[in-house]
Amino acid sequence: MxxxxxxxxxxxxxxxxxVAFELLSAAADFSKKTGSTVAGILLGSGLQEALxxxxxxADKIYLLDDPGLAxxxxxxxxxxxxxxxxxxxxxxxxxxxxxxGKDLFPRLAMHLQxxxxxxxxxxxxxxNGKLIAKRPLYGGKVFAEMIYLEAKPQMATVRxxxxxxxxxxxxxxQVIPISSPIDPSSxxxxxxxxxxxxxAKLDITEAEIVVAAGRGIKAPENFKIMEELADVLNASVxxxxxxxxxxxxxxxDQIGKSGKNISAKLYMAFGVSGAIHHILGIxxxxxxxxxxxxxxALIFNYADYGIVGDLFQxxxxxxxxxxxxxxxx
Amino acid sequence: xxxxxxVKQVPDxxxxxxxxxxxxxxxxxxxxxxxxxxxxxxxxLKLREKFGGKVTVLTVDNKKVDALRRGxxxxxDDAIQITDPALEGSDxxxxxxxxxxxxxxxxxxLILAGRQAMDDDAGIVGPGVAxxxxxxxxxxxxxxxxxxxxxxxxxVREVEGGKEILSCFLPALFTCQKGLNxxxxxxxxxxxxxxxxxxxxxxxxxxxLSAVDVGGQAVKIKVQKYLPPPKRPPVKxxxxxxxxxxxxxxxxxxxxxxxx
Amino acid sequence: xxxxxxxxxxxxxxxxxVRDAVNRLIMPRVKELDEKEEFPWDLWKEFAALGYxxxxxEEKYGGMGIDTxxxxxxxEELARGSCGFSMSATMQILMGTYFIARFGNENIKxxxxxxxIKGEKIGTICFTEDQSGSDLAGTRTLATKVDxxxxxxxxxxxxxxxxIADFATVMATIDxxxxxxxxxxxxxERKTADRDGFVSGQRLHKLGSRCSVTGELVMDNTFIPxxxxxxxxxxxxxxxxxxxxxxxxxxxxxxxxxxAKEAMEDARQYANNRVAFGNPISKYQLIxxxxxxxxxxxxxxxxxxxxxxxxxxxxxPCINECMLAKYHSTEMCMxxxxxxxxxxxxxxxxxxxxxxxxWRDAKFLLYGGGTHEVxxxxxxxxYCKE
Numbered sequence: 025m026x027x028x029x030x031x032x033x034x035x036x037x038x039x040x041x042x043v044a045f046e047l048l049s050a051a052a053d054f055s056k057k058t059g060s061t062v063a064g065i066l067l068g069s070g071l072q073e074a075l076x077x078x079x080x081x082a083d084k085i086y087l088l089d090d091p092g093l094a095x096x097x098x099x100x101x102x103x104x105x106x107x108x109x110x111x112x113x114x115x116x117x118x119x120x121x122x123x124x125g126k127d128l129f130p131r132l133a134m135h136l137q138x139x140x141x142x143x144x145x146x147x148x149x150x151x152n153g154k155l156i157a158k159r160p161l162y163g164g165k166v167f168a169e170m171i172y173l174e175a176k177p178q179m180a181t182v183r184x185x186x187x188x189x190x191x192x193x194x195x196x197x198q199v200i201p202i203s204s205p206i207d208p209s210s211x212x213x214x215x216x217x218x219x220x221x222x223x224a225k226l227d228i229t230e231a232e233i234v235v236a237a238g239r240g241i242k243a244p245e246n247f248k249i250m251e252e253l254a255d256v257l258n259a260s261v262x263x264x265x266x267x268x269x270x271x272x273x274x275x276x277d278q279i280g281k282s283g284k285n286i287s288a289k290l291y292m293a294f295g296v297s298g299a300i301h302h303i304l305g306i307x308x309x310x311x312x313x314x315x316x317x318x319x320x321a322l323i324f325n326y327a328d329y330g331i332v333g334d335l336f337q338x339x340x341x342x343x344x345x346x347x348x349x350x351x352x353x
Numbered sequence: 354x355x356x357x358x359x360v361k362q363v364p365d366x367x368x369x370x371x372x373x374x375x376x377x378x379x380x381x382x383x384x385x386x387x388x389x390x391x392x393x394x395x396x397x398l399k400l401r402e403k404f405g406g407k408v409t410v411l412t413v414d415n416k417k418v419d420a421l422r423r424g425x426x427x428x429x430d431d432a433i434q435i436t437d438p439a440l441e442g443s444d445x446x447x448x449x450x451x452x453x454x455x456x457x458x459x460x461x462x463l464i465l466a467g468r469q470a471m472d473d474d475a476g477i478v479g480p481g482v483a484x485x486x487x488x489x490x491x492x493x494x495x496x497x498x499x500x501x502x503x504x505x506x507x508x509v510r511e512v513e514g515g516k517e518i519l520s521c522f523l524p525a526l527f528t529c530q531k532g533l534n535x536x537x538x539x540x541x542x543x544x545x546x547x548x549x550x551x552x553x554x555x556x557x558x559x560x561x562l563s564a565v566d567v568g569g570q571a572v573k574i575k576v577q578k579y580l581p582p583p584k585r586p587p588v589k590x591x592x593x594x595x596x597x598x599x600x601x602x603x604x605x606x607x608x609x610x611x612x613x
Numbered sequence: 614x615x616x617x618x619x620x621x622x623x624x625x626x627x628x629x630x631v632r633d634a635v636n637r638l639i640m641p642r643v644k645e646l647d648e649k650e651e652f653p654w655d656l657w658k659e660f661a662a663l664g665y666x667x668x669x670x671e672e673k674y675g676g677m678g679i680d681t682x683x684x685x686x687x688x689e690e691l692a693r694g695s696c697g698f699s700m701s702a703t704m705q706i707l708m709g710t711y712f713i714a715r716f717g718n719e720n721i722k723x724x725x726x727x728x729x730i731k732g733e734k735i736g737t738i739c740f741t742e743d744q745s746g747s748d749l750a751g752t753r754t755l756a757t758k759v760d761x762x763x764x765x766x767x768x769x770x771x772x773x774x775x776x777i778a779d780f781a782t783v784m785a786t787i788d789x790x791x792x793x794x795x796x797x798x799x800x801x802e803r804k805t806a807d808r809d810g811f812v813s814g815q816r817l818h819k820l821g822s823r824c825s826v827t828g829e830l831v832m833d834n835t836f837i838p839x840x841x842x843x844x845x846x847x848x849x850x851x852x853x854x855x856x857x858x859x860x861x862x863x864x865x866x867x868x869x870x871x872x873a874k875e876a877m878e879d880a881r882q883y884a885n886n887r888v889a890f891g892n893p894i895s896k897y898q899l900i901x902x903x904x905x906x907x908x909x910x911x912x913x914x915x916x917x918x919x920x921x922x923x924x925x926x927x928x929x930p931c932i933n934e935c936m937l938a939k940y941h942s943t944e945m946c947m948x949x950x951x952x953x954x955x956x957x958x959x960x961x962x963x964x965x966x967x968x969x970x971x972w973r974d975a976k977f978l979l980y981g982g983g984t985h986e987v988x989x990x991x992x993x994x995x996y997c998k999e
């Protein structure tokens with residue numbers, strides 16, 4: 025076994041996801057304790073830009089740049105990553121709890137017959153290199169610290185915004201190109217298209233700031249004021265189960281138990297009553313603001329700041345006020 | 354089409370779950386069928402309506418069979434309960450191994466599962482079973498288009514910032530999530546059928562597995578310590594009148610919380 | 614084991630399925646149903662498609678032939694949603710179709726019962742008039758024997774589903790002077806171009822249970838054929854009515870259980886959340902006592918009601934028990950919602966909070982199946998062995 029910590033440097037269209045930098049920053053911290061080498065593993069096609077963005081964050085980069093890897097599929101990635109992991113035997117393999125991470129990691133872990141902690145909200149390491157993965161269970165009603173048994177690597181996917189990006193690592197990675205062209209016939213599925221969501225906003229799981237409205241917004245067209253607020257903050261717009269079930273918003277924006285868990289730095293809820301389904305999805309957000317007309321709304325129990333008021337009055341005023349504040353910056 | 358749906362009974366979202374000790378939880382006895390599994394059952398039933406065949410619901414659980422009953426109530430043809438005392442304490446990898454052992458010699462076209470069980474929220478079993486059976490999987494699908502089960506099919510999964518459309522051949526395994534369909538509400542006639550249904554029970558020996566393959570002995574990762582969720586400090590209500598309250602909020606976010 | 618209070622695993626599953634259907638179909642619309650005060654045809658169709666309207670009828674007519682205890686589980690779960698919808702549905706399932714199924718000939722069953730089970734035809738039963746309700750002997754609607762059938766004359770009031778009913782089981786007397794002995798049931802259908810029948814009179818606007826529509830049915834020399842006489846012998850109407858009164862009373866009790874529980878669960882959440890003098894109000898003893906009292910009353914009521922259901926199912930005579938249980942549970946429910954109103958303080962008085970709806974709905978249960986004044990007078994008389 026090597027003393028390497030690997031981070032799956034997930035990229036989409038040649039751009040490495042922020043969560044990978046977060047994990048590389050965390051891995052750099054861990055390596056101070058364990059003396060590990062931090063390595064990124066980058067797969068895809070046409071990766072020059074991606075590679076450049078990564079070099080200062082890792083000691084090593086395993087690079088698999090192949091036209092056959094242009095789009096992610098679990099088969100293609102697994103075929104490449106599994107032998108490499110077997111060869112180098114990293115002690116830890118981390119990835120973002122993204123749609124790709126959650127698709128790839130469980131299958132890879134099963135293939136490697138090793139332990140995997142999904143959707144973690146914290147990681148710590150002991151001097152002997154043992155990883156402790158903290159993750160929510162039962163939708164966040166409890167948390168568990170998980171430890172790994174013998175098999176290596178210790179695998180985990182970690183939620184966005186769990187760690188901060190350290191832009192001052194100043195490493196200069198040794199790039200290790202791996203060539204192993206894919207036999208396309210060995211692949212059982214292929215990507216045939218990508219429909220981009222309208223608007224340029226980040227997914228609610230990735231955004232640092234999320235603003236959301238619930239049933240209190242009264243009609244789908246009223247989300248316009250939420251979009252305007254989001255624009256000022258470079259935030260994404262989330263929502264509750266109620267509005268999704270009404271058909272007002274797409275399910276991809278639903279926060280909560282049957283939707284998505286978010287770990288935003290700032291979450292602001294407007295006209296959200298605070299049903300348990302919803303609360304479970306925001307448990308790991310750092311700062312929560314709630315605005316509702318009902319002073320007894322449950323959401324206030326889970327917020328840091330609360331205002332009793334009408335969202336139709338508060339949201340536009342807040343948008344204006346934030347514009348001023350952002351301009352001062 | 355021969356379709357298997359992996360299902361599980363999990364604590365109701367309203368159920369209390371508390372830390373009892375470092376390694377023990379106290380879970381209120383209120384269970385329901387994992388919501389994502391209902392979506393998977395619905396997807397299976399829709400395909401059966403289109404192509405004929407059979408939908409079988411399958412669970413690994415020593416006690417709770419209501420997820421199977423719900424499957425029957427929704428319209429599934431058959432229900433299988435894999436049960437064995439040795440399964441207690443199994444992790445998702447062992448559950449996947451058990452399910453794969455059952456499925457490996459079955460003539461299935463498609464295996465469906467929920468995107469994750471709303472208990473450990475792991476999402477390992479689905480892809481794990483696919484890996485062990487050597488079939489492709491797609492996780493968290495929101496669209497499925499099959500014109501002919503013998504030909505290439507289209508499946509849509511949500512990715513950050515859009516939807517990805519993939520194609521593959523059956524047999525395959527898909528995990529399903531909200532957005533794929535609206536699970537039907539069972540009709541009372543089927544509910545009565547489900548009340549009377551006898552589940553077919555299968556034990557580990559019948560699957561060629563033994564106690565060392567599953568349960569506590571086979572875990573690859575284990576809980577060192579359960580923790581209650583982090584507590585937020587009490588809410589600070591901003592009591593000023595409008596528009597002062599908005600100004601105050603911005604000030605607090607900037608100067609106290611330092612998040613903008 | 615002679616005394617067993619457990620539900621079977623199957624019954625628990627059944628409860629879960631009904632609960633789930635109610636949660637998905639009715640719960641999201643409860644407020645709207647109450648405010649609109651209209652019969653929700655779309656919901657009715659969706660609900661009927663699940664097959665629950667045939668719960669207690671024979672399988673050959675599309676029913677499920679379910680036992681009494683399971684039926685009561687259904688009523689208890691259904692009423693968690695909208696009291697009004699529950700009233701319309703139980704009218705259809707139980708009172709509105711019972712005598713059709715019991716005495717109707719094959720033609721009538723195919724024509725009326727089968728579509729009623731599918732929810733395509735809506736039924737009701739008519740007892741109350743302007744001068745009679747709990748006092749059945751005061752019934753003045755007159756049935757006169759004529760060649761090939763009967764002529765019915767009278768006005769029935771307070772008829773659940775009345776404004777939308779396609780058919781009604783009407784209690785009428787062959788002679789008001791005969792008192793209870795003159796009473797019979799007749800099937801009367803709504804008047805159409807090619808059939809004589811009842812017409813709708815005035816619709817009532819109610820305090821609670823608002824999405825079940827209630828109003829008058831008017832029969833003006835209405836002709837019905839002989840086959841529409843529902844009974845084996847003339848003069849046995851009251852005896853026949855007695856056959857379902859036990860079930861009706863326990864069913865009403867189940868509605869009370871459901872409303873009381875929903876109201877208290879709601880109030881519990883409120884009390885745990887509402888802060889006064891620095892604490893959630895559930896920390897204060899006077900508030901806690903309300904929950905303790907409710908809890909005790911509720912458990913007693915529920916146990917008693919299911920005992921009655923068990924007695925009915927096992928054909929053990931239980932007229933008095935069912936009356937007592939109906940009385941206890943609906944008074945319990947009224948007590949519970951009154952206390953909930955107190956817990957909510959001033960907020961109880963605004964329609965933004967659901968507690969006022971529970972309170973209005975609970976009131977309705979006090980009168981259904983006879984006023985408590987009449988009921989208690991009777992029960993007291995029995996107890997004193999006058």
